[in-house]
Amino acid sequence: MKIICKKADLQKSVNIVMKAVSSKTTMPILGCILIHATADEIKFTANDMELGIETKTEGVIQEKGMVALDAKLFSEIIRKLPDNDVLITSDSNNNTQIVCEKAKFTIMGQTGEDFPFLPFVEKDYQITLSQFTLKEVIRQTIFSIAINDSNKMMTGELFDINDGELKVVSLDGHRISIRKIELKSSYPAKKVIVPGKTLNEISKILTGGVDDNVDIYFTDNHILFEFEDTVVVSRLIEGNYFRVEQMLTNDYETKVTINKREFLDCIDRATLMVKEGDKRPIILNINDDVLELKISSQIGSMDEMIDIHLEGKNIKIGFNPKLLIDALRVIDDEMIDIYYMNPKAPCFIRDEAQTYIYLILPVNFVDND
Amino acid sequence: MKIICKKADLQKSVNIVMKAVSSKTTMPILGCILIHATADEIKFTANDMELGIETKTEGVIQEKGMVALDAKLFSEIIRKLPDNDVLITSDSNNNTQIVCEKAKFTIMGQTGEDFPFLPFVEKDYQITLSQFTLKEVIRQTIFSIAINDSNKMMTGELFDINDGELKVVSLDGHRISIRKIELKSSYPAKKVIVPGKTLNEISKILTGGVDDNVDIYFTDNHILFEFEDTVVVSRLIEGNYFRVEQMLTNDYETKVTINKREFLDCIDRATLMVKEGDKRPIILNINDDVLELKISSQIGSMDEMIDIHLEGKNIKIGFNPKLLIDALRVIDDEMIDIYYMNPKAPCFIRDEAQTYIYLILPVNFVDND
Numbered sequence: 001m002k003i004i005c006k007k008a009d010l011q012k013s014v015n016i017v018m019k020a021v022s023s024k025t026t027m028p029i030l031g032c033i034l035i036h037a038t039a040d041e042i043k044f045t046a047n048d049m050e051l052g053i054e055t056k057t058e059g060v061i062q063e064k065g066m067v068a069l070d071a072k073l074f075s076e077i078i079r080k081l082p083d084n085d086v087l088i089t090s091d092s093n094n095n096t097q098i099v100c101e102k103a104k105f106t107i108m109g110q111t112g113e114d115f116p117f118l119p120f121v122e123k124d125y126q127i128t129l130s131q132f133t134l135k136e137v138i139r140q141t142i143f144s145i146a147i148n149d150s151n152k153m154m155t156g157e158l159f160d161i162n163d164g165e166l167k168v169v170s171l172d173g174h175r176i177s178i179r180k181i182e183l184k185s186s187y188p189a190k191k192v193i194v195p196g197k198t199l200n201e202i203s204k205i206l207t208g209g210v211d212d213n214v215d216i217y218f219t220d221n222h223i224l225f226e227f228e229d230t231v232v233v234s235r236l237i238e239g240n241y242f243r244v245e246q247m248l249t250n251d252y253e254t255k256v257t258i259n260k261r262e263f264l265d266c267i268d269r270a271t272l273m274v275k276e277g278d279k280r281p282i283i284l285n286i287n288d289d290v291l292e293l294k295i296s297s298q299i300g301s302m303d304e305m306i307d308i309h310l311e312g313k314n315i316k317i318g319f320n321p322k323l324l325i326d327a328l329r330v331i332d333d334e335m336i337d338i339y340y341m342n343p344k345a346p347c348f349i350r351d352e353a354q355t356y357i358y359l360i361l362p363v364n365f366v367d368n369d
Numbered sequence: 370m371k372i373i374c375k376k377a378d379l380q381k382s383v384n385i386v387m388k389a390v391s392s393k394t395t396m397p398i399l400g401c402i403l404i405h406a407t408a409d410e411i412k413f414t415a416n417d418m419e420l421g422i423e424t425k426t427e428g429v430i431q432e433k434g435m436v437a438l439d440a441k442l443f444s445e446i447i448r449k450l451p452d453n454d455v456l457i458t459s460d461s462n463n464n465t466q467i468v469c470e471k472a473k474f475t476i477m478g479q480t481g482e483d484f485p486f487l488p489f490v491e492k493d494y495q496i497t498l499s500q501f502t503l504k505e506v507i508r509q510t511i512f513s514i515a516i517n518d519s520n521k522m523m524t525g526e527l528f529d530i531n532d533g534e535l536k537v538v539s540l541d542g543h544r545i546s547i548r549k550i551e552l553k554s555s556y557p558a559k560k561v562i563v564p565g566k567t568l569n570e571i572s573k574i575l576t577g578g579v580d581d582n583v584d585i586y587f588t589d590n591h592i593l594f595e596f597e598d599t600v601v602v603s604r605l606i607e608g609n610y611f612r613v614e615q616m617l618t619n620d621y622e623t624k625v626t627i628n629k630r631e632f633l634d635c636i637d638r639a640t641l642m643v644k645e646g647d648k649r650p651i652i653l654n655i656n657d658d659v660l661e662l663k664i665s666s667q668i669g670s671m672d673e674m675i676d677i678h679l680e681g682k683n684i685k686i687g688f689n690p691k692l693l694i695d696a697l698r699v700i701d702d703e704m705i706d707i708y709y710m711n712p713k714a715p716c717f718i719r720d721e722a723q724t725y726i727y728l729i730l731p732v733n734f735v736d737n738d
Contacts, residue, residue: 073641073668080638103638107669269449269472272442299442300476 001065002089003037005057007081007100013044013057014075016230019201021071022048032068033075034115035088037061045118046071051198052118053205056229066112067094074098077105118233121224123217127161127187131212131227137168137179138203140330140356145196146172156193156237158244159223163187169244170196175323176244176359193241194223198234205230248357252339252348256286257309260336263291264328266304267321270295273302274321281318281363286310286340295321317343318365327358370434371458372406374426376450376469382413382426383444385599388570390440391417401437402444403484404457406430414487415440420567421487422574425598435481436463443467446474487602490593492586496530496556500581500596506537506548507572509699509725514565515541525562525606527613528592532556538613539565544692545613545728562610563592567603574599617726621708621717625655626678629705632660633697635673636690639664642671643690650687650732655679655709664690686712687734696727 014033022030025048034045042061045054067090078086081100090096094109138157146154158169166181202225206214214227225232270282273295285292289310294303317340327349328336339348349358383402391399394417403414411430414423436459447455450469459465463478507526515523527538535550571594575583583596587605594601639651642664654661658679663672686709696718697705708717718727 076641077638080634080641082634102675103635103671103673105638105641105669105671265449265451266472269446269474272445272449272474300474302472302474304472306471 001035001037001067002063002087003035003042003059003061004085004087005042005059007078007083007086009058010078010086013055014071014078016055016205017044017046017053018071018075019205020046020048020051020053020232028070029068029110029114029116031071032110032115033071034066034068034112036066036112037064039064045115047116047118049116050195050235051201052116052233053201054118054231054233063089065090066115067096067109068112068115069096069107069109073107077107118231119222121217121222121233122219123224125188125190125218127166127183127216128185128213129166129181129183129216130210131206131214132208132210133181134214134216135203135206135208137166137181138199140179141168141170141177142196142199142203143326143330144170144172144175144177152237153193153239153241155197156195157199158241159190159192159194159218160241161187161190163189169241171242171244174320174361175327176247176357177327178244178357178359180355190218191241192218192223193237193239195234195237198223198232202232205232247346247359248348249341252341253313254286254315254340255311256291256338256340257311257335258291258306258338260328260331260334262306263336264325266293266306267324267328269304270302271321271325273297273299275299279320279363281365282321282324283316283318283365285316287314315340315343316367317347318363319347319360320363323360327360331356331358370404370406370436371432371456372404372411372428372430373454373456374411374428376447376452376455378427379447379455380444382424383440383447385424385574386413386415386422387440387444388574389415389417389420389422389601397439398437398479398483398485400440401479401484402440403435403437403481405435405481406433408433414484416485416487418485419564419604420570421485421602422570423487423600423602432458434459435484436465436478437481437484438465438476438478442476446476487600488591490586490591490602491588492593494557494559494587496535496552496554496585497582498535498550498552498585499579500575500583501577501579502550503583503585504572504575504577506535506550507568509548510537510539510546511565511568511572512695512699513539513541513544513546521606522562522608522610524566525564526568527610528559528561528563528587529610530556530559532558538610540611540613543689543730544696545616545726546696547613547726547728549724559587560610561587561592562606562608564603564606567592567601571601574601616715616728617717618710621710622682623655623684623709624680625660625707625709626680626704627660627675627707629697629700629703631675632705633694635662635675636693636697638673639671640690640694642666642668644668648689648732650734651690651693652685652687652734652736654685656683684709684712685736686716687732688716688729689732692729696729700725700727 036043042057042059084101087099090109096107096109098105160167164183164186168179170177217224223234274280280297283294291306291308346359346361405412411426411428453470456468459478465476465478467474529536533552533555537548539546583594586593592603643649649666652663660675660677715728715730
């Protein structure tokens with residue numbers, strides 16, 4: 001193999017595929033990037049067997065071929081080269097030379113034959129989103145997936161397509177996050193569970209432009225994202241996702257309209273009184289047109305009043321501050337509505353049109369007043 | 370005590386004194402910031418018994434007094450307050466309230482009586498530098514102090530004042546860094562060893578303005594820096610510093626003039642072939658008007674040519690790349706001169722006027738060619 005690419009192009013491609021390089025693996029080949037030069041294109045591929053990424057690179061192909069190079073080393077070499085043309089050659093023993101200006105690196109590659117190609121994904125079912133929308137919807141829901149996988153399904157997100165709407169759902173047993181997106185066209189119903197890791201990684205690769213599209217293809221086992229010169233393929237999580245609808249309700253006894261920024265800053269301050277690992281709740285005392293937030297611990301105490309608009313009954317309710325902070329951070333509205341039923345029932349943060357719904361379970365607290 | 374300060378002023382003062390807060394201490398009082406409001410000024414102090422910092426804060430004093438507050442907690446609280454006036458009150462039991470807009474924190478303070486005041490430093494001997502110069506000279510020498518203190522003197526830097534010149538020296542057994550600064554006036558001779566930690570911390574506090582001065586006072590045991598509203602006091606390291614002059618020489622067999630950026634980038638690339646902890650040297654082969662840099666390891670090999678101007682003999686010599694990188698990074702000249710004697714003798718990177726001298730010991734290598 002013999003190719004010439006610009007350093008900047010190489011760096012861009014390497015940065016993209018690096019997201020699918022396996023960091024902990026007993027198979028050295030999975031820690032590699034495959035460079036594959038065919039008659040008419042240069043492709044970089046990485047694949048950790050759950051997630052695979054392939055991207056095309058601009059360049060001149062002087063000799064076809066392929067080689068698998070240690071991803072970390074190769075990316076570091078590329079990063080530290082001068083900003084100029086880079087010649088990459090590998091011989092039949094996979095000895096690889098990387099030459100740029102007067103610098104010449106020689107490293108051992110592995111045979112590309114051993115590299116696991118991306119699975120073939122049938123392109124029957126497709127939806128199209130803007131990169132901006134996909135990136136946003138991931139940011140707005142990803143925080144409430146479960147981290148450990150005692151329940152595998154909780155580590156993923158439901159993508160539920162129905163008619164002209166995409167609903168994205170994540171939950172971890174203490175909260176549910178739901179975002180709904182209007183699609184440009186109508187599609188047959190489809191439900192899949194996408195691994196959280198896949199969504200995290202793809203969200204780092206997306207440039208996030210409003211006018212840049214991403215095509216998403218689904219099969220029963222795989223999801224494939226295609227945009228610009230890049231293809232991302234991931235396995236799906238098997239199973240039927242939790243029936244979320246039956247956990248939701250539009251009933252409420254108390255509706256609070258509050259300035260999001262003020263509320264978030266106030267909870268953020270309150271967390272200073274909580275030592276790490278301490279599960280101490282913050283207490284919200286909603287009384288007419290004032291929300292009083294209180295927390296006390298061995299560190300000290302903090303209380304603060306926020307003006308609100310109240311509809312319905314007064315209520316006193318406790319929450320894990322982190323759960324409130326996570327949801328508030330991803331809501332862009334200046335004023336938000338929070339719906340409460342009673343101190344034992346979940347609260348709902350949602351907009352009028354229910355384009356977003358954040359359900360958060362309260363926690364018990366000892367009422368000293 | 371009862372004071373009112375702007376949040377921004379509090380934050381600035383806290384950030385300054387935080388540099389002298391002891392992170393690991395068995396004495397809780399050393400993890401505190403002392404707030405001391407006298408009739409006419411508010412002072413913040415921190416002191417880890419090696420290094421002490423005191424700074425004045427703007428504000429209104431409604432009631433004199435003092436209190437010691439946990440530094441980490443207090444700084445976090447201040448940071449998260451709204452950008453407005455902050456009222457700090459503490460009662461005779463050191464219960465402290467911090468109130469800003471509608472947020473109210475209550476934390477337990479400690480009695481200021483227990484707080485170790487800064488040592489008194491006689492202001493007999495003084496020099497004045499610009500903040501820019503002090504910050505620069507620290508940056509240009511601090512990297513070659515020894516980290517562990519098997520030899521306490523190596524963890525500090527020599528400040529050697531002689532007539533109208535300040536010479537700053539650091540060394541760690543493998544290299545010596547020397548910078549000379551012309552002072553605005555002439556001063557009696559003085560030599561002190563300043564702890565590296567003190568220099569690191571003061572360099573973070575200095576704004577680094579060319580027109581902002583810092584006054585430095587010396588006694589036999591202490592150094593005191595005074596600038597703007599801040600005083601930094603540090604113990605000195607006792608002892609007679611190494612006799613550096615006798616390790617220097619102006620003789621050479623080989624003089625190489627090289628582009629600093631090219632040389633630095635080239636060595637930086639070469640380090641990719643060295644695993645962490647591996648002491649493999651880079652080999653410089655200086656041959657007529659070309660410097661060839663070579664390194665090889667089990668990772669792979671790298672070589673690169675750089676055009677140079679040579680005066681004297683050809684030479685082949687090995688170095689620990691990190692030592693070269695550290696020195697090259699802090700030299701601002703575009704073209705630099707490197708002087709070699711033989712492959713066993715130190716090289717010197719220095720300018721014509723010897724305002725900087727970097728001595729670096731070579732390492733042995735196996736010559737395979």
